[in-house]
Amino acid sequence: MAAYTLTIHGGAGTILREDMTPELEAAYTRGLQEALDAGYTLLDKGGTALDAVLAATRSLEDCILFNAGRGSVFANDGSQEMDASVMDGKTLMAGAVAAVRHIRNPVDLAYTVMTQSQHVLLIGKGAEDFAALHEIKTEPDEYFFSPFRYEQWKKMQGTNEAALDHNVKVTDKKFGTVGAAACDMHGNIAAATSTGGMTNKQWGRVGDSSVIGAGTYANNKTCAISCTGHGEMFIRAVTAYDVSCLMEYKGLSLQEAMEIVVYDKLMKIDGEGGMVGVDAKGNAAMVFNSEGMYRGMRSSTKISEIKIYK
Numbered sequence: 001m002a003a004y005t006l007t008i009h010g011g012a013g014t015i016l017r018e019d020m021t022p023e024l025e026a027a028y029t030r031g032l033q034e035a036l037d038a039g040y041t042l043l044d045k046g047g048t049a050l051d052a053v054l055a056a057t058r059s060l061e062d063c064i065l066f067n068a069g070r071g072s073v074f075a076n077d078g079s080q081e082m083d084a085s086v087m088d089g090k091t092l093m094a095g096a097v098a099a100v101r102h103i104r105n106p107v108d109l110a111y112t113v114m115t116q117s118q119h120v121l122l123i124g125k126g127a128e129d130f131a132a133l134h135e136i137k138t139e140p141d142e143y144f145f146s147p148f149r150y151e152q153w154k155k156m157q158g159t160n161e162a163a164l165d166h167n168v169k170v171t172d173k174k175f176g177t178v179g180a181a182a183c184d185m186h187g188n189i190a191a192a193t194s195t196g197g198m199t200n201k202q203w204g205r206v207g208d209s210s211v212i213g214a215g216t217y218a219n220n221k222t223c224a225i226s227c228t229g230h231g232e233m234f235i236r237a238v239t240a241y242d243v244s245c246l247m248e249y250k251g252l253s254l255q256e257a258m259e260i261v262v263y264d265k266l267m268k269i270d271g272e273g274g275m276v277g278v279d280a281k282g283n284a285a286m287v288f289n290s291e292g293m294y295r296g297m298r299s300s301t302k303i304s305e306i307k308i309y310k
């Protein structure tokens with residue numbers, strides 16, 4: 001039996017201890033803990049890495065503190081459009097959705113695209129029609145609304161700028177695209193990512209979180225990765241796949257490969273953010289070049305941690 005591990009993130013960015021209240025910090029820690037528990041319980045029972053990343057990501061989507069599912073940020077037209085993806089490292093199957101509205105758990109829709117369609121990526125209205133056909137749960141606008149995100153957007157409305165939700169300067173800051181990577185006891189790995197994207201983004205914009213190879217990638221031969229950060233740079237750097245390539249072609253470890261991509265390649269193009277990942281031996285890594293990243297990992301080797309700051 002191989003070591004099994006789950007690692008998760010709730011977004012990276014300018015997350016500073018001095019901006020945080022003890023109550024808020026406790027709430028974030030609770031949100032991360034619940035997601036870790038949701039995924040790890042499955043791994044512990046012999047479940048698959050794929051099921052574990054779906055469960056953890058779903059739990060984070062349901063938590064209003066994080067920028068995914070409920071609590072997603074607002075686009076420039078005041079809508080909440082979400083992106084998500086999932087990849088199975090055993091089969092190299094992948095599914096993704098982009099710019100979808102009203103889907104309660106976008107990661108479940110991404111999984112349904114992977115398992116019930118012949119495609120990898122569905123967008124907008126087409127993805128929503130597909131969701132209806134497969135009885136994917138939807139919610140009204142009110143469900144996704146968070147006063148905090150609305151205030152963030154109001155500060156940027158009418159400008160041509162889009163910002164990482166983590167970096168919008170308002171009091172009581174809330175952050176976070178979400179994602180997970182897992183290795184199960186059979187040595188199979190998987191990754192999933194879900195987001196509302198960037199505050200005040202052009203509606204119709206697609207970020208890295210739904211682009212396989214950029215925000216999400218999984219291959220049993222190398223690693224499973226979920227990213228968070230300025231999506232345009234992560235797409236241009238083909239970030240998640242680059243970690244896999246460094247491992248496959250150069251024989252680097254997961255940690256070494258991630259450090260090159262996050263500290264060197266991304267930083268050269270001002271790509272702020274980070275990632276979490278696992279390899280098929282159950283090793284995990286969490287690397288970021290921003291002030292902080294909501295993150296956690298739990299492994300059958302007894303490692304269990306949740307961290308926010310550097």
Ligand code: ASP
Nearest residue numbers: 177197207228229230231
């Ligand atoms: N990567 C996401 C995007 O660009 C944002 C984030 O990670 O917070 O849509």
